[in-house]
Amino acid sequence: MNLNLIPLPQLQPNPGTMIAICALPISIMEQPVLLALTDQLQLWQIELRTGLTRQLATIELFEFEPHHPVQFIVSPCGRLAGISNRFGKYAIIVELASGTTILSLERGEYHYDKSTYPLAFIRQNEQLLLAHGTDWNRLELTALLPEMKSLSTRTIPNRQGESDAEKAHYLDYFHGKLHSSPNGTFLAETGWVWAPAGVTRVWSNREWLANVWESEDGTSLDSFWKPLIDWDLPMVWLNDELLAIWGQLDEDLLDEEDWEVEGTQSAIMIYNAKLRARHAVITNAPKFQTRTDLPDVFVHPQAQLAASFTGKLFAWGHAVPLQVWDLSTQQLEYQQLDHSNPNIQPDLYHTEADLFLKIGSGSIQAWRYE
Template sequence: MPAATPTLAGTVLRALTPSGDQPRSSWLAVDARGGLLRIDLDDGALTHLGSVGAEDLQLSEPLALHASPCGRFAAVVNVSGQKGVVVDLKSGALTMRLDRGTYNEEVCAFSVAFFRSGARTLLVHATDWNRLDVSDPATGELLTPRDFPRWGTGEPRPAHYLDYFHCGLTLSPEGAWLVDDGWVWHPVGVLRSFSLRRWLQANVWESEDGPSVKELRACDGHWDGPRCFVGDRTLAVWGFGGDASYLVDAVMLHDVESGKLLRWFPGPPRGEFNRDGDFLLVSAKDHGTSVWDLETGERLHQDPDLLPVAWHPAARRFLTVLGDGVLRESGLGGVVRPG
């Protein structure tokens, strides 16, 4: 149902994401001026939490906003840019500046994701084209220190050298597995997974060449595609085929621990993937939003007019920005598995 938020009138929202892990309609947004806003549609409250500046980000370029599961931190990055920042939402203080370098960054989604490790909230983020690190977002402390090898022309390939461009990251529900949808020359997209726990507790080189690293698939010219976890170890990925020019609308289901393709089913278009229980939610331009049964592969529902900007998994609501301070919430009503 559309709802006007008077204090948002005239505000341009540049990025938006669900806030917190509680079942209430709470959202985090960044506006065109770099203001960080919490929008609570259950009680109609709008809270200014801080801001990010033009000295750290190109505010006119596409932004991505990431919120920590605990609700305390946010990361704002230029999707196809070099830099980003981390903000403590309790104090409004900037706690980290992120920089992944300038080597082909324009074709890679900025690698950044919050996760829980025990009682701690941590951040995994790119610090070079071929390097990921884990840091404490409260202090900026680096938790994966290692002397990264360089590979010079004519020299033998050094140990642990990773010839791979890190791109968009996806975390498993319990924060145990990380999926990286990156690429290698010439270019070929290579979807990789590895154990976050091993990386933090056993092997600082796990993200490069540790024993838990699995290559889930390779596809000429295709990376940063639609994907989401639909179980603790099961990843749903869009596209059947091995070449970007000939990919067929379908969902591939991979076990990220073994690296095996479990099964696949045709139909879901390329779009934003989200999970709601036994359902896969797909929002795609020219298709609207559809609901697919993950067990049978059947399409259960389609709304051709719904193209939301975000899905809140705890509140089970979509949010659509209609313009001039008007937001629309949508939920799943009456979707049941046949028979």
């Protein structure tokens, strides 16, 4: 097995300087299509096999910094996109067909620049839902389709409240990047608490629909990996129950005799959200970089996890060459060691196309692991 360059046609017309891409959902007979965001806040549609591009819209997002890390997501139905700076205060939801901003969001002032803007589309039967942050310790659940309405209206708890009722449900936790399972059953995140330290949490979206306080202290909520050195960890759902998380080991994950030096060993944990239990731990994972040279950007994991339909788990990042594990055995089967190009650092793994994609100067490069 190796990582092979896959030639792609030239993009026509040239969309300009792209700063983020994401995959639009496709059926098995359709060609892979990307959604691209440019530094001029233009949205473009890109056909990978033909190179044909089409501008969909020019958007507006308050205080957007195109040279800072960007969060760019698309809904499972392919009709809506969510955009924010990763550490921004504001976010928008855009309808792709019309280019209209249908929802403008804000998450408050308090340490908003220390974690990824909480934003995730959730598919629930015939509904399309949005989980989004409105304060440092508060998430909202909003129905977007078939009609827009709030599903989590509640009174903000007061930590200094005089009564137990006023203090109930208070969450002393900073929300971070959200990850919805493929069928929308669970939502996962690693936010942070004071020390500071990261905490990983998972809860049921169905239970959230029944209990507006589920993301604070619901019965389905499980904080299964804490404390962590970092937060906003690389994550990927392997299916609707298994979640892979890349971070640093603590004493709870290994027997004492398996430890090297405390706090120095990276691992990928696979967690079963349905059983609320650890499924497996991959202990030969590389460390990722968190330092950044970008001004006014907080330290953060600069790495990604992805999984293929054929049972492969991919990990890569800044100064971390691509590595591949066979999920059936949890064994490392490939590590990129090409010294002429030791770290390709893709921007995206396109699952349906089985391609690693990287933004170039008005172009896109592609590789396939085969």
